[in-house]
Structures are given as structure tokens and as C-alpha cells.
Amino acid sequence: MAKDKLIDLINISKKFDDQYVLDELNLYIRRNEFLTLLGPSGCGKTTTLRIIGGFETPDTGSVLFEGKDITSLPPYQRNLNTVFQKYALFTHMTIAENIAFGLKIKKKSQSYIQDKIKYALKLVNLDGYENRRADQLSGGQQQRIAIARAIVNEPKVLLLDEPLGALDLKLRQEMQYELMRLKEELGITFVYVTHDQEEALTMSDTIVVMNQGYIQQIGTPEDIYNEPENAFVADFIGDSNIIPSIMIEDRLVEILGARFPCVDVGFGQDNPVDVVIRPEDIELVDPEDGIIQGIVTSVIFKGVHYEMDVMANGFEWLVHSTNMVPVGTRVGIRVIPFNIQIMNKPESEDEEAVVPDE
Amino acid sequence: MVKRFIEKCYLAMIFILLYAPIVTLIVLSFNRSKSRAKWGGFTFQWYVEMVKNEQIIRALSTTLLVAVVSAVVATLIGTAAAIGMNAMPKKKRTLMMAGTNIPMMNADIVTGISLMLLFIRLSDVVPFFRLGLATVIFAHITFNIPYVILSVLPKLKQTNRSMYEAALDLGATPLAAFFKVVLPDIMPGVVTGFLLAFTMSLDDFIITHFTKGAGVDTLSTKIYSEVRKGIKPEIYALSALMFTTVLLLLFLINKRGEEKKERRIPSAAALRVKRAVYAVGFLLLLLVIWIGYPGKDEEKQEQIVVYNWGEYMDPDVITQFEKETGIKVVYEEFETNEIMYPKVKSGAVAYDLVCPSDYMIQRMIGEDMLAKINFDNIPNYKNIGKSYIDGAKSFDPKNEYSVPYIWGTVGILYNKKMVKEPVDSWDILWDPKYKDQILMQDSVRDSFAVALKKLGYSLNSTDMDELEEAKNLLLRQKPNVQAYVIDQVRDKMIGNEAALGVIYSGEAIYVQKENPDIDYVVPKEGSNLWLDCWVIPKNCKNKEGAEKFLNFLCRPEIGVMNFDYITYSTPNEASRKLLPEEIQKNPIAFPGDDIISRCETFRYLGEEADAYYNKLWRSIKSK
Structure with missing residues (x-):
């Protein structure tokens, strides 16, 4: 496992104006993985990326690259490349000159450079754009050029700082697949920063959820979605019902006065906990079949499903279902034990649920 | 329809108001008559005379030299400063902006005087700062820097900071990143800053006036010194040429802007042509500066510094004196007694000979600013008419300090x-x-x-x-x-x-x-x-040389040369006798004693x- 580590961040702290942006952060990145730093703005994800890229120096801690300390190495001596949020194409140069920039500095031969330009443009599906100017291209095209400009240098790691942030939804989705394809073809490590949980879930091998300078959870998209470790992660990744409850004993939890069987053990007896139930995991049944009963208070059609609010035992439950139940209907609520996720109460502010900012 | 017409009239009026003075100037530059009130027929005479006039060409070359050097240096310093300021946190940057803007907002006269005082103080320690060409260039750099910062900084703010980081990321060192990526991006701002600085420097009169040394004249100070005797048509010609040049420059700059808008990357050939045009222009500029500065080894030569009214001496007189004695005459002009007085008083330049009027001489004697003249060195003093020497007693009671001139x-x-x-x-x-x-x-x-x-x-x-x-x-x-x-x-x-x-x-x-x-x-x-007389200030550097020049000026034939040039009356009786009969008897040039006896000279009244x-x-x- 240790041999697999490409980048290792050890005890990284960074302060801006006396405020901690990163506090004792530890994280390693494996060779060839697609790792995403996910979190709301101000969580420290971009700073982490900039520390890896060499644009910021941590106040304490060190950055290892293939086992070597590169903490104080300037960006131009690191074997990695960055794709910036605002593309950062050189506006006074042609597309070809942009792509050739890094290669010319490395004094590559003219024919090598020409081959690389052709190859890179083909890779990003923009052959024939050599002599255009950057401001003649659309946002999506500019982003592809930025990627092409980075990858011709054959970096071991590509750092991407919210590269799709400025694109519209359709283009964003297209580019997501494009990036995954590129990752496959190049076989290099991607470190990706975003605040868009859907983007993170779609593309990543590993997601690192961050808030207020701390890592909240590291895991595969499935882990993060299905088994959030705290209220913040649960709330930030997808929609969820987070309900203060009491763990009666192993495999039994009391939610809003009603007892639900669950699968979790080890949370003690009569212990206050938080329960996470995803809205699509709630079944609406006839009142007498439910564990608790409530009344539907609103229904919104969302395309794939209906989003409904159900008032039951003083809590407004968020429910996603493909079957519509009209407003005012009395319903019963059921959740199968596997879909009830028990979490310890937050120990610090950064673990609390927040409204994710978009 | 009516609205349209009124709009057009309004526009026409504005253009007439803006350009009527310049059109007048250009028309007059082709006027054969010296008077601006009379049309004497079309001529290129003034353009020819302008080119032949060594003083004007010299002033032009000084002006260009000062403008080029100060604009280049200010552009370098200003751009570097703007980059530094751009990297500062906002609060500090605002503070710095205010700091650098003050010299620009400041009244020119305050900047000019304060710089002059600084240079005078500094020159006690470092002789390099003695008022001269260098101090003018320094002063121009000083007031040009804010203009460069002002035009570069907004461009820098527009620049995407990640462009610089992207260059580093692609392997460029910070220096290479700056020259390859940041500089090309802010270049329009830098060029604008340079042109602005260049124009400001061409324009300046007040600051130049206070910081220049003897014998250094830019076009603006040269033109201003001619105010008393009226501006010569050569200057109209020069102004017309300058206006046309500026017009051409503006046209070129606008043309450049249009090309940019078309968003085409210029072909290599077009680029080469453009570069060649710039290079030729620059070489021409250097050529003008070079022609204007013929003598390069003037430093060790004996010299006297003369401060006189504008157009108050035939330039040939100076040339002849220099040829005869080998003494170099550094010649500077003033336009009124009141402008001359503070410059002499401040001691910024050590003048050897000054030509004030009667009441001003009285004041300068009173303030102990003048040295007694050794008349043994001026045998030609005997040529000055007795009545004028007596007249001078009203401000120089013992005739110790002054030699009547005009x-x-x-x-x-x-x-x-x-x-x-x-x-x-x-x-x-x-x-x-x-x-x-x-x-x-x-x-x-x-x-x-x-x-x-x-x-x-x-x-x-x-x-x-x-x-x-x-x-x-x-x-x-x-x-x-x-x-x-x-x-x-x-x-x-x-x-x-x-x-x-x-x-x-x-x-x-x-x-x-x-x-x-x-x-x-x-x-x-x-x-x-x-009565305007020559006096020697106490802080002069070459009193003997000054007296030699005075003796030369009192020669009969030299007096005639000056009379022909200035057309003002000479107190030199020997010169007068050499003039044609009808001029000798002209009651305007030489009024009879009955008239003179009724007249009074001005005295300084306190x-x-x-x-x-x-x-x-x-x-x-x-x-």
C-alpha cells in the first residue's frame, strides 16, 4: 500500500490573516487514482490543491512526492500540471503557441513539439484549431485547450481546480465524461477540486469531503453516499433526513418516539445519536402499515421522481418516490433496517450539517 | 430633421472652437509678413529659417532628449512599481496609489520649486545635481512616473493572475513567466503610459523652468523667453510641424486599435514591416537629438553664464566672441525682471552676467546681490554716452555695479x-x-x-x-x-x-x-x-570672463550688430556714429536731450x- 502513495500531505496547516484555512491536514493520493476534494467554498480544498501545485507554502507540515520532500520546491520544478478554474490561456498567443509553451521552455525539438500539439488537439477533439486565438473559442473549448496545454508536458499528476465551474449544465456533463475518458487514456493521477457533489460522485475513485479546514470523510463515492460519517457529510452529499434520535440498544433506535429496527451496533444503550435516512429510502404505505403516521403537505414533480414533504410526529420528512401521493393524504412511513444510518452526535462545529452553498 | 441640423451645427461649433486656434497658427506659419495682423503672401521662408536656426533646433533636440529619456526611465520604474503595488493587499495598495498620485495632482509650480530646492541642497554634496540638463531629466522622470503607474495598474488588474501561475506551472521561471506572459498582456498599458509620459514631458513648462540650468532650453522655455519681443514666425512653423506630428501619431495609434479589434494575428511579414517603421522612427528621433548636440567636449572649456532678456542679443555676437576668445558662452533668457530675480537670488545657477532693468538693479544692489565691476578691464566703457551713465546714477549712485546696454x-x-x-x-x-x-x-x-x-x-x-x-x-x-x-x-x-x-x-x-x-x-x-544694464552677481564663477564679454559688447561694431538685431536704442555713442545718418537722426531711436531731460527712470519703491x-x-x- 505504501508503495502506491504518489503524493503524501503530512500535518499541513495554513493560515491566512490569522485564520486557519487548513488545520493539521493529513492525506495521501495514490498513483493513477481520480481523487476529488469536495466541500463548500472556504473549506480549504483549493488551498490544498495550491499547496500540491506549489503556489502556496504550508505554514507547517510537508508535502512528499514519490517519497521526496517537495514542500519548498517552486511550481516550475514540480512534475505536475494544473488546469485552472478560469482556463488562464495566454491571450496574446495562438492555440498552438499556448500548447507549445511548456515544451519550448523545456527546449524540445520543433518536430517533437509539432507532433505533441497535433496529438493533444486530437485528444481533446479540437484538431485544426492551431492558429485560432484563445478568445475566439467557447468556454468549453478553452477548457479543453487548457487541459491539452497541461498534458503535453506528460505530468504524473494533473491538478484540476473547479475546471467545469464556468460551463453550463449540459457542457459540464459532457466534459465530465470527457475527463473520465482522458484519465483512462493517459493513465495518470487526477486531483480534482469541486463543490459539486454530483460531479464528484460521477467521476471519482476517491472523494475527500472537507469543511472548515478539516477532512470530514474519505471514501469511495458509494461509501460517502451510503454511509456518511457525520451530519455534515450526510447533508452535503445529496438530500437527507437527519433526525435526532436515541439508540435504545444494538439494532434498535427510537426515532421521534417510534422504534425502528436497524443494523448498526456499538452505539451504546439509551444514547442520543443522529439518524440519516435518504429520501428515496422512505416507503409511503397505508397508515396502518407504517411505523409512524403522517400527512403529505407538499408535492413537487422533479422529472425522475416526485419530491414530497410528510409531516409526522412533529418532523417534516423529505421523501422521493416515483409514485405520487396527493397532498392531504394520511400515510404510513416505513424504512427497511439497512437504510437507517446511525451517526454519533457532532463533536465540533465543522461536523454539523450545513446548507451546501452552490 | 431640424433636430439633426441643430445637432450638426452644435458639433461644427465645437470643432471650430477646438481647432480655430490651430488653423490660425498653421496659416500664419505660411505668412510672409512678420506681423500676424497682415497677410504678406504665401511662403515657406519660416520653415527654412526654423531649420537654419541653431537655437530652435537645439531646443527641439533637448526637448526630445528629455522626453525620450524621461519617458523610458519613467516607464521602467513605473511599470515595476505598478507590478509591486498590484501584488499588495488592497489597503496598502490604495495607500500607495494615493501616495503616487499626489505628484500628479500637485500644482506644477509646487513640484517645480520643491524639486529645485532639493537639487540645490543636493548639489552641495553631489555636484551631479547642479541645475542643468540632468536635473531637468530627473524632474521629468519624477512627474512622469505616476502617469505610467496609472495606465499600467488597471491593465494589471484585468490580467488574470492565474495566467502567471499557469506559466510557472508549465515550467517557466518567475522571470520568464513575467516576460513571456505578463508583459505581453499589459503591453498596451505600458505603451500608453510611455506615450503619456512622452507627451507630458513635451508639454511641460513650469517644472522645466525651475529645474533647468543655464543654457538648457526646451521648446517651451525657449518660446516663453521670446514673449517680451513677440513670438517669431519660425516658432509658428515649428508649432505647426509639432501639431502635424502629434496628429500623425494619434492616427497611427487609432489605426493600431482598429487592427486589434479585427482579432487577427498579424502575419510575420506585416510584423516585420511594423517593426521596421518603429525602428526608422526611433532612429530619426535619435538623429535629431544628435544633430542638436554638436559639442561634446565642452566640460573643461572656460565659460561664462549669461542671463539676458529673450531676443536681446544677436546670436552672431556670441559666436564671434567665442571664436575670438575661446570662452564658451552659456546663454539663457528670461521674460520679465520678476522671473529673473528669484532665479538669481536662489543661487541655483551661478550667473556671470545678468541684464536687469533700472529699478531691479536698485533692488539687487540694496540686497547686496551684485559684485562691483572692475572697469579697468573694460576700456570700451568710454564708448557709453555720458548722459546714460549719469542716468544710471538714479539706481546705481556711484556707477559701480552696472554697464548700460539698451x-x-x-x-x-x-x-x-x-x-x-x-x-x-x-x-x-x-x-x-x-x-x-x-x-x-x-x-x-x-x-x-x-x-x-x-x-x-x-x-x-x-x-x-x-x-x-x-x-x-x-x-x-x-x-x-x-x-x-x-x-x-x-x-x-x-x-x-x-x-x-x-x-x-x-x-x-x-x-x-x-x-x-x-x-x-x-x-x-x-x-x-x-535702461537695461549688465550687472555681475556676487556668486559668479568667472568674473574676469564676464568683464571680457562686457568689454566686447561695448565695442562700436558689436553695438551696431546688436542694434540691427534688436532695433532698440543703444547707449553706445561710438556705435551710434557708425549707423546710417537717417537712423542716427531718428527721433524715435535717439530722442533729443530735450525729450530725455523730461523723462524719469523707474525706481524700486519697496x-x-x-x-x-x-x-x-x-x-x-x-x-
Whole structure:
């Protein structure tokens, strides 16, 4: 496992104006993985990326690259490349000159450079754009050029700082697949920063959820979605019902006065906990079949499903279902034990649920 | 439709207002007549004379040298400063911005004087800062830097900071990243800054005036020093050329902007042509500067520094003196006594010879600013007429400090076709017949002298009652006065625009040449006799050289050369005898003793009386 580590961040702290942006952060990145730093703005994800890229120096801690300390190495001596949020194409140069920039500095031969330009443009599906100017291209095209400009240098790691942030939804989705394809073809490590949980879930091998300078959870998209470790992660990744409850004993939890069987053990007896139930995991049944009963208070059609609010035992439950139940209907609520996720109460502010900012 | 028409009229009016003065200037530059009131036919003469005029070409080359060097240096410093400021946190940057903007907001005169004081202080320690060409360039760099910062900083703010980081990311060192990525991006701002600095430097008069040393003249200071004798047509020609150049530059810059908009990457050939054009332009500039600076080994040569009125010496006189003695004459000009006085007083430049007027000499003697002249070194002093030496006693009682150079009277210039009656008294200036027909001098002492003399008082009166009377008299005269002017009397009289005008005798000769209907008279009540003399300031560096030059100036044939050039009366009797008979007898150039005996010279009246005169004068002009 240790041999697999490409980048290792050890005890990284960074302060801006006396405020901690990163506090004792530890994280390693494996060779060839697609790792995403996910979190709301101000969580420290971009700073982490900039520390890896060499644009910021941590106040304490060190950055290892293939086992070597590169903490104080300037960006131009690191074997990695960055794709910036605002593309950062050189506006006074042609597309070809942009792509050739890094290669010319490395004094590559003219024919090598020409081959690389052709190859890179083909890779990003923009052959024939050599002599255009950057401001003649659309946002999506500019982003592809930025990627092409980075990858011709054959970096071991590509750092991407919210590269799709400025694109519209359709283009964003297209580019997501494009990036995954590129990752496959190049076989290099991607470190990706975003605040868009859907983007993170779609593309990543590993997601690192961050808030207020701390890592909240590291895991595969499935882990993060299905088994959030705290209220913040649960709330930030997808929609969820987070309900203060009491763990009666192993495999039994009391939610809003009603007892639900669950699968979790080890949370003690009569212990206050938080329960996470995803809205699509709630079944609406006839009142007498439910564990608790409530009344539907609103229904919104969302395309794939209906989003409904159900008032039951003083809590407004968020429910996603493909079957519509009209407003005012009395319903019963059921959740199968596997879909009830028990979490310890937050120990610090950064673990609390927040409204994710978009 | 009507709205359209009005809109067009309005636009036309604005353009007329903006460009009428320049069109006038250009037209006059082709006018064969020296007077701006008369069209003497089309000619290129002034352009030819301009090119031949060494002083003008030299001033032009100085101007360009100062502009190029100061703009280049200011662009380098200003761009670096802007980059530094851009990297600062916002609060600090705002503070820095305010700091660098102050020299720009500051009144030029404050900047000029403070720089001059600084240079004078510094020159005690570092001789390099003695006022001269270097100090002018320093001063121009100083006031140019804010303009560069102001045009580069916004461009930097527009620049995407990640562009610089992207360059680093792609392997460029910070230096390479700056030159390859940041600089090309902010280049339009840098070029604008350079052009702005260049123009500002070309334009400046006030700061240059205070920081320049003797013998250093830019076009603006050169032109200004000619105000007293009237601006020469060569200057019109030069101004017309400069305007055309600026117009051409503007056209080129706009053209460049259009190309940019078309968003085409210029072809390599087009780029090469463009570069060649720039290179040729730059070489031409260097050539002009080079031609203007023929002598490069002037440093070790003996020299004297002369400070004289504008257009008050034939340039050939200087050349001849330099050839004969090997002493280099550093020649500088001033436009009024009041401008000359503080420069000499400050000691910023050690002048060896200065040519002030009577009352100013009295003041300078009083303030112990002058050195006694060793007349043993000036045998030609004997050529100066006795009556003038006696006249000089009124301000230099023992004739120890001054050598008379030029003199004249103040009198009435009148157009014989418009004034049929004989003119012999100041009274005619109050005759209601000549309502709106009279030109008066826009100068306190000159105007009061007219009124005081008419009343039979001394023109140096400090008696409050007499002055009050004179003031009321001048107030009563106002309906008759077409304008209070300085050198326009000459041109307006030539152009038959006024019937009568108060003027210096020297100008009268010139006017008469241009318009034979004009005559000049010194009224019987008496008038002002003025005398400009050479004096040697106490802090001079080469007193012997100065005296050598004085002796040279007193030579009869040199006096004639100067008389031909200046047309003002000479006190040199030997020179006068060499002049043609009719000029010797010309009552304007050489009035008889009866006239001179009725005249008085101005004396310095002290600060208090000066202030009182000025107060009365303001009350007259404001009504």
C-alpha cells in the first residue's frame, strides 16, 4: 500500500490573516487514482490543491512526492500540471503557441513539439484549431485547450481546480465524461477540486469531503453516499433526513418516539445519536402499515421522481418516490433496517450539517 | 430633421472652437509678413529659417532628449512599481496609489520649486545635481512616473493572475513567466503610459523652468523667453510641424486599435514591416537629438553664464566672441525682471552676467546681490554716452555695479490716418473721440506712469493722494481703452485695429517699418526712460570672463550688430556714429536731450508701495 502513495500531505496547516484555512491536514493520493476534494467554498480544498501545485507554502507540515520532500520546491520544478478554474490561456498567443509553451521552455525539438500539439488537439477533439486565438473559442473549448496545454508536458499528476465551474449544465456533463475518458487514456493521477457533489460522485475513485479546514470523510463515492460519517457529510452529499434520535440498544433506535429496527451496533444503550435516512429510502404505505403516521403537505414533480414533504410526529420528512401521493393524504412511513444510518452526535462545529452553498 | 441640423451645427461649433486656434497658427506659419495682423503672401521662408536656426533646433533636440529619456526611465520604474503595488493587499495598495498620485495632482509650480530646492541642497554634496540638463531629466522622470503607474495598474488588474501561475506551472521561471506572459498582456498599458509620459514631458513648462540650468532650453522655455519681443514666425512653423506630428501619431495609434479589434494575428511579414517603421522612427528621433548636440567636449572649456532678456542679443555676437576668445558662452533668457530675480537670488545657477532693468538693479544692489565691476578691464566703457551713465546714477549712485546696454522711452504710438490732430500730450488718451480706440500696457507701473505724468507728478510717487488721483484718472479713461495688452500693441497697430497705443520706443521702429502710417511721440509732460544694464552677481564663477564679454559688447561694431538685431536704442555713442545718418537722426531711436531731460527712470519703491500700487491696479481692472 505504501508503495502506491504518489503524493503524501503530512500535518499541513495554513493560515491566512490569522485564520486557519487548513488545520493539521493529513492525506495521501495514490498513483493513477481520480481523487476529488469536495466541500463548500472556504473549506480549504483549493488551498490544498495550491499547496500540491506549489503556489502556496504550508505554514507547517510537508508535502512528499514519490517519497521526496517537495514542500519548498517552486511550481516550475514540480512534475505536475494544473488546469485552472478560469482556463488562464495566454491571450496574446495562438492555440498552438499556448500548447507549445511548456515544451519550448523545456527546449524540445520543433518536430517533437509539432507532433505533441497535433496529438493533444486530437485528444481533446479540437484538431485544426492551431492558429485560432484563445478568445475566439467557447468556454468549453478553452477548457479543453487548457487541459491539452497541461498534458503535453506528460505530468504524473494533473491538478484540476473547479475546471467545469464556468460551463453550463449540459457542457459540464459532457466534459465530465470527457475527463473520465482522458484519465483512462493517459493513465495518470487526477486531483480534482469541486463543490459539486454530483460531479464528484460521477467521476471519482476517491472523494475527500472537507469543511472548515478539516477532512470530514474519505471514501469511495458509494461509501460517502451510503454511509456518511457525520451530519455534515450526510447533508452535503445529496438530500437527507437527519433526525435526532436515541439508540435504545444494538439494532434498535427510537426515532421521534417510534422504534425502528436497524443494523448498526456499538452505539451504546439509551444514547442520543443522529439518524440519516435518504429520501428515496422512505416507503409511503397505508397508515396502518407504517411505523409512524403522517400527512403529505407538499408535492413537487422533479422529472425522475416526485419530491414530497410528510409531516409526522412533529418532523417534516423529505421523501422521493416515483409514485405520487396527493397532498392531504394520511400515510404510513416505513424504512427497511439497512437504510437507517446511525451517526454519533457532532463533536465540533465543522461536523454539523450545513446548507451546501452552490 | 431640424433636430439633426441643430445637432450638426452644435458639433461644427465645437470643432471650430477646438481647432480655430490651430488653423490660425498653421496659416500664419505660411505668412510672409512678420506681423500676424497682415497677410504678406504665401511662403515657406519660416520653415527654412526654423531649420537654419541653431537655437530652435537645439531646443527641439533637448526637448526630445528629455522626453525620450524621461519617458523610458519613467516607464521602467513605473511599470515595476505598478507590478509591486498590484501584488499588495488592497489597503496598502490604495495607500500607495494615493501616495503616487499626489505628484500628479500637485500644482506644477509646487513640484517645480520643491524639486529645485532639493537639487540645490543636493548639489552641495553631489555636484551631479547642479541645475542643468540632468536635473531637468530627473524632474521629468519624477512627474512622469505616476502617469505610467496609472495606465499600467488597471491593465494589471484585468490580467488574470492565474495566467502567471499557469506559466510557472508549465515550467517557466518567475522571470520568464513575467516576460513571456505578463508583459505581453499589459503591453498596451505600458505603451500608453510611455506615450503619456512622452507627451507630458513635451508639454511641460513650469517644472522645466525651475529645474533647468543655464543654457538648457526646451521648446517651451525657449518660446516663453521670446514673449517680451513677440513670438517669431519660425516658432509658428515649428508649432505647426509639432501639431502635424502629434496628429500623425494619434492616427497611427487609432489605426493600431482598429487592427486589434479585427482579432487577427498579424502575419510575420506585416510584423516585420511594423517593426521596421518603429525602428526608422526611433532612429530619426535619435538623429535629431544628435544633430542638436554638436559639442561634446565642452566640460573643461572656460565659460561664462549669461542671463539676458529673450531676443536681446544677436546670436552672431556670441559666436564671434567665442571664436575670438575661446570662452564658451552659456546663454539663457528670461521674460520679465520678476522671473529673473528669484532665479538669481536662489543661487541655483551661478550667473556671470545678468541684464536687469533700472529699478531691479536698485533692488539687487540694496540686497547686496551684485559684485562691483572692475572697469579697468573694460576700456570700451568710454564708448557709453555720458548722459546714460549719469542716468544710471538714479539706481546705481556711484556707477559701480552696472554697464548700460539698451535703453528706450515709453510713448504714444498713433495712426496718422485715424488721428488727424497733432499728438504731443498724454491728454489725447482721455479724449472721448477715441472711445474704444486706445491700447494700454497691461502693467501696473507703466499705466500709473502715464496717469502720474499727465497729472505732473513723479512716476515714482508713493504719495497716497497722488496715487488715488492717478487711479481715478485711469478709471475715467476706461471707456476709451480697447484693451490692456502687452505685445499685442504692436500687431494691432500694424493691423489698423486701434488708433492709439502706449508702447516702448524700440517696438515703434519695427511697427513703423511694417506700417508707414504709424508715428511715435514722447508726450511733453514727460515719460518713462528705461535702461537695461549688465550687472555681475556676487556668486559668479568667472568674473574676469564676464568683464571680457562686457568689454566686447561695448565695442562700436558689436553695438551696431546688436542694434540691427534688436532695433532698440543703444547707449553706445561710438556705435551710434557708425549707423546710417537717417537712423542716427531718428527721433524715435535717439530722442533729443530735450525729450530725455523730461523723462524719469523707474525706481524700486519697496515692498509696501509695490503692494499698494497692485491694490489700486486691481481695483481699476476689476471695474
